[in-house]
Amino acid sequence: MTDFFNGIPTIKYEGPESQNDFTFRHYNPDEVVLGKTLKEHLRFAVAYWHSFAWEGGDPFGGRTFDRPWFGSEMDLAKLKADAAFEMFEILGAPFFCFHDADVRPEGQNFAENTRNLEEIVEYFAGKMEGSETKLLWGTANLFSHRRFMSGAATNPDPEVFAFSAATIKTCMDATYRLGGQNYVLWGGREGYETLLNTDMGRERQQAGRMLQMAVEYKHKIGFKGAILIEPKPQEPTKHQYDYDVATVYGFLKDFGLEDEVQVNIEQGHAILAGHSFEHELALARALGIFGSIDMNRNDYQSGWDTDQFPNNVPETALAYYEVLKAGGFTTGGTNFDAKLRRQSLDAEDLILGHVGAMDVCAAGLKVAAKMLDDGKLEAERDARYAGWETPEGKALMHSDLESIMAQVTGQDINPEPKSGRQERLENLVNRYL
Known part of the structure; x- marks a missing residue:
């Protein structure tokens, strides 16, 4: 046990009239809507990177958070895991998601990275034995380290491609070991800044082959979950190969993967691509590649991905309307790819950010269910x-x-x-x- 969340109670449903900050007003996990409980519909997941690895920086300023697990030792990585599972219990979170770099210290080389990841995966496995929280998806961080400054799969250096492919294997193994229900490939730097130094045709071929290898390995190890791509426009690279759902679908068709890979769609990325969230969801549904969602929001006055917790019921209602029309989630879910504002320093802020977001999503889904059940819009x-x-x-x-x-x-x-x-x-x- 840690003392980071001392004094914060387990969050329970008390109804819309409650004046208690530490309660759900709209999210009653056992409430049945359209034949399923809200817990089954929404399949909430906590993002490990924003909740436990992010230090509170922004493009113009460094760390503002002071967390007892910040550091590069395995003991601190395990303390971080202890705190994470305490938060999962407080929220009653059904799932969590992680990148490898979120959960293990960076090693001196690939072999040390792998040892660190395998050790923390076994630690997770022990924590999960006594927890109701499961793994929604795992993924590899192939964008933060300087080796990935020119991409991972699309890197001009074949050694970086090989390092990335090997890292994906270790992360797929970790996801499989922990019973993860999906594996995500997020091409954070799979793009380019200028055509002056870029062979676009070659880089697309590299990205396509990397994805094919991931699918081949999924079948080899018997992983039953979905392989997901997360569309990502512009930021951080100027031109992204996975710009939006339509671009990803064309890419999948080009490499014969449209029946093998689905999309994990983020609200903030949809906005950066010049679309609404519901547009991207509706298109994924129409194309048969809808898989999962990252739920957050952008600041509409900023031109970058601010990853704020959702707080707009009309927006979430339109999003979940498309999710319900797609038949709801199967292996996917609602992952809060959202982070506190860098001035929100306290443990209470971290809990309440999720509480409010879960309430907003629950309210939105119930509105969407009414719309669909009534049938007038259709x-x-x-x-x-x-x-x-x-x-x-x-x-x-x-x-x-x-x-x-x-x-x-x-x-x-x-x-x-x-x-x-x-x-x-x-x-x-x-x-x-």
Whole structure:
């Protein structure tokens, strides 16, 4: 046991009228919505990197947090794990997620990194035996260390490619050992700054082969979880190969992986790509590659990824509406890829950031469930496309330009536009909030 969270109670559901800060007002894990409990629907996960490894820095300032586990010794890595599992218990968190570099000290070489990771994985395994918290996904940090300054899979140096591939193997092994339900590949620096020193075709081939190798290894070891790619635009590299869902899907098709790999979509990344979160979710659903989500928000006045905890129920409602339309999560879930503000120093802040976010997501999902169950929004959308369900409309999709021209000419067709009724539909959505 640590004393970091001393005095903070286990968070329980008390309902929307509660005045207690340390309580859930909307997230009752046992509440049944559309045939499943909120715990089963939302599948909350705590991000190890932001909650326990991040030091409170920003682009213009260094560390502001003072955590007793900060340091490079294995004993401190285990103290960090002790604190993490205490927080998981306080929140009743069903899952957590981690990168290798979040949980183990950086070694002098690959072999020492691997030994450190294997030791902490066994420590995790012992902690998980007495915990209800499971691993949603694991991943490799192939972006923070200076060796990855020019990418990992896309690096011009084959030794960095090899180091990265070996690291992915160790992290997939760790995920498998801990019963993880997914493995994520986040190409933090899989991009370029300028074409003056970049062979884009070569780098895409390298990235494609790395992903193919990860899929091959998944099947070799019998890992039943999903392989996920997390789309990431712009930051930190100017041009990212995994810019958004559409770009990732084209990449997967190019390398024959569209049936093997799904996407882990982050709200903040969607915004940086110039999309809404629900757009990215809807497209992933339409393409059949929806897997999991990182839930956070950006500061809309900043042009970078601020990773703030979600606090906007209308936004989360529209996101979970698309999740529910996709059939809900299978192996995926809601990972809080969110961090405290660097002035929020206290242990209480870390707990309450998650409490508020879990409440916002629960409220949003319940709104989404009402919208879906009521069916009015879907009925309005179906009515707009009703012409395509007629025999004439269906025939168009199997016709050709000459036949269609003859039809239009013969029937003297001159269509009049019909209202999209956007404001009416926005008013309809607001009724559920």
